[in-house]
Amino acid sequence: MKIREIILDFTSLLDVVMIILFFFIIYTTFDVENISENAKAAETSYNEMIEENEREQQEWREKAAEEWERILSADANAANNQQALSAYNEGSGIYFNLHNVEKSDVWSLSILKGSKKIDEVSSDETRYLKEKLRNALDSAGYSSDDVIIGTLTYDGSAYGTEKAVPTVENAVRDIQREYKSLYFTAINISK
Structure with missing residues (x-):
């Protein structure tokens, strides 16, 4: 009997695996870029919110100080x-x-x-x-x-x-x- 030789050809399998691998590498790269852009945008937005909050707090402090001065002057002017x-x-x-x-x-x-x-x-x-x-x-x-x-x-x-x-x-x-x-x-x- 003649023994048949089985030859496994992995070329097409390797091609498919490589295509899938390239797809995941490219998709992951795009995803990292999007995540990086989103993180930078979030950081910028957060910094703007912090600056705006600090400005509002400063305005409130100034208004409170003005109101306090008005109250003190009203007390001082009470006799007048x-x-x-x-x-x-x-x-x-x-x-x-x-x-x-x-x-x-x-x-x-x-x-x-x-x-x-x-x-x-x-x-x-x-x-x-x-x-x-x-x-x-x-x-x-x-x-x-x-x-x-x-x-x-x-x-x-x-x-x-x-x-x-x-x-x-x-x-x-x-x-x-x-x-x-x-x-x-x-x-x-x-x-």
Whole structure:
């Protein structure tokens, strides 16, 4: 009997194994690159979040410090505020009385400290209104650091009041930039 020789040819098997091996090597390389890119992006995002968080914390610290200073200054100014309230209650505050409103652009404003008339401003002097009010406060003996309580009284039923009142209120608000402790309100005395 003749013995047959069996020859195993692994060439095609090796080709298939090599193709599979190359596929896994290439796929793993792509995966590592993607993972590396994702890690770098995550690190960048994390660092940005840390920086933003630090900025927010710094802003909160600054706001808290400002609020604390405001509270401390309010306590320090409590005596001055109480003294100004007492003076106002006793009738020695600053009063702006709007009267003689005949037409929308004709009016006069009396400025009083207590019952003493300090100055009078007419509608003809509207462009100088802030300066006149500032001078009146100086004449009344107030400085920009003083606590001042003032009222604007007007008759809301009088003709032209709706135009005159905002003019005076805006002038007083502009003065409040200089006189930081000028507290002001408007009172309508119409029935």
